[in-house]
Amino acid sequence: MPINAKDVEWVEEPPMNFWETTFLPAVVDGLRATGHHVTHFKPVTQMYPEVASDLPKHYRGVHRLNRDDEGRVKCVACMMCATACPARCIDIVAQEAPKDDPKWVDRDKFPKSFVIDELKCIYCGMCEEACPVDAIEMTHIYDLTGMSRQEMMFDKEKLLSVFDQTKDCGLDPVRTHKGRLGPASDFEKLPTLGPATTVLGDDRSARSTSPGVISE
């Protein structure tokens, strides 16, 4: 979509005054900053690997796939992460949730396979951002090693085990309730309306397998 001309604000650089044209204040400022580093010297080098690195809270390491309260994989296989991924390292195969299993009654689909190529991944965090159900998150695990490329293809079980390993360590809290989630994950928050009129237990329509079908 072209940008509307009236939405564009043009900003001009302010003209320099006399002192600014000499550049002397800028030179003095620069020297002061240099001097500050000399007088207030503080080493920033970390003694890794002898001392474990102190990572920022938002560090983006190896991915994990979260579990929901019932221990199921939280992912709904919507493939938003695979769509958002600039490195195209996520491969998901979706499967219909088992229809007759009461445990899965609130879910339409789930990932049959979920593979992240940790070697292709550029650890940008787009998958986290894209996920509507906070199923994929990046952990603080950074020391990722493997003896083969195949080992670095993390499948669903591996990613779930990363979750089990990191959920209680304190560095990677489960952010499930950080805000409002998409309805795809929290359907139970929206209870269904009851019928307008109560259906009695001995009503023929209440006993039939599908409403409205009278089998007798």
Place this chain on the structure above:
Amino acid sequence: MPTVIVNNKPVEIGASERLNCIQAAERAGIEIPHYCYHHDLSVVASCRMCLVEMGDKKPDGTIAMQPKLFPGCQTPVKDGTVIVSDSQKVRDAQKATLEYLLLNHPLDCPVCDQAGECGLQDYSYEYGRGYSRLQEPKNIKPDKDYIGDQITLFTDRCIMCTRCVRFTREISGTAEMMVTSRGTHEEIDIFPGEPCNNKLAGNVVDLCPVGALCSKDFLYEQRVWWLNSKNSVCPDCSTGCSIRVDQNKDVLYRLKPRENPQAQGSFMCDEGRFGWKYIHADHRLKLPEQRADGKVVSRDWDAVLPAVRNALQDAMLRAPGKFAVVVSPWATVEEAYLLATYARKLSPTARLVLGPVRTDGEDDLYPKDVHGQPATPTRFTIRAEKCPNRRGVEAVLKQIQGSVIEFNDLLDQVVRGDVETLYVLGGDPAGWISETDAAKLDKLKLLVVQDLLASAASARAHFVLAGGAWAEKDGTFVNHKGLAQAIHRALRGPEEARPDGRILLELAERSGMFNAVSLRKEIATAVPALAGLAVGELGEFGVLVNAPAAAELQPA
């Protein structure tokens, strides 16, 4: 000429045309959003998405607007009709309608298969409010996962446009689907014990503007924004429905009908829709093969093709009169032309044979009446002739040879020993030769089979050339009434399989690469019956191959 004014833009319509506001606005290039309206179905005006302001321009130039909004789909236009679809009043109505349609919609777009091609998403973005004021829990209805063998219903996503119900009543005539209950309890359902399994059932999924009716075949296979589409033609009967081939990473996922008033209309049958699975079958021919004494000598195109050429030339020296070529009616016009001209170059007396034309019962006409008999007027026809291009191949063979030899006659000639060298261009996915017929081919001194799937003939062949399926090649199909439509290469074949046109071009040692457009121009001059191909690019709707056929199609 009657003139309609749409958003201050005058549009001329035909004197005898009966258009509604949506169609008239379309002429002016203005979209009036709609869900329940479909030009092939009856009008119910139930979704209220197409509400517009209407008025009349009087002969003295004054305009009298009506105070209420009108559903555009239900309101015909005439000379002087004024339609306003961009006023604040209309926009407010559209916002309110969308908010209402979304009241109970679950907004589960991430897990919905329709996301990306969804009418609700598109119109919400274009005309919607962007937020919901509903503070009550949504009314969630249980899914019905068996509407038909191929159809599942996510009841809560439905907006009750009833397009599917009207389709089964008006186009297929089988009337399996219905609306149960009333008001907010309305649901789409099937009659008990009457699943929607008619041969046109898949169309209700296409008609559904939201993700309520989904195809079980495609369910959760892909997100639609990953699919790459190419226009093509359904190869499963001589109706030649215009279709779209949706693939991703060389895997075909689904076929969708493409609207073409000249070919079939807006729909396609389930035989064609789900009939493409052989493209990824295990018994596809994937490599070329050169065999000698039952052993494979080479599987390399660079070795096999020259060997075929040499073998054919040797055979011509031996017995030039005993050479025959079979062109399957699944081949494109270009392939038939390349092979026929090549054969005639090798031997001027080469016999040109039309491959077996598979037919299945009678033409299947829709809609059906209550007794299952075809009712008039016919809205859709599944033809008994199951090959897409008999007319195209016949036209080429007739032009070059004068007449067409039937495949059974050829088998007799082979048995009599009149044919020693045979080149077969196959393509019938259901298998074109039986074991007993193939046994007759044992007498041949040289058998070259260029085909899609392994068959009894390819097992006996001295040379097997792995060809391409229709979705893997460019070319032209001519349907039952002489409409030539272009098919396009949408995906690559398995392993070393090549498009048949390319194989034949290289075999005939013609210069350049296979280009359907330039070949069509060449064919148009060489074959007068296919003169319509002279345009080269056949466009979205195709062209009629010759003038008599065109005259036949003109409305009286």
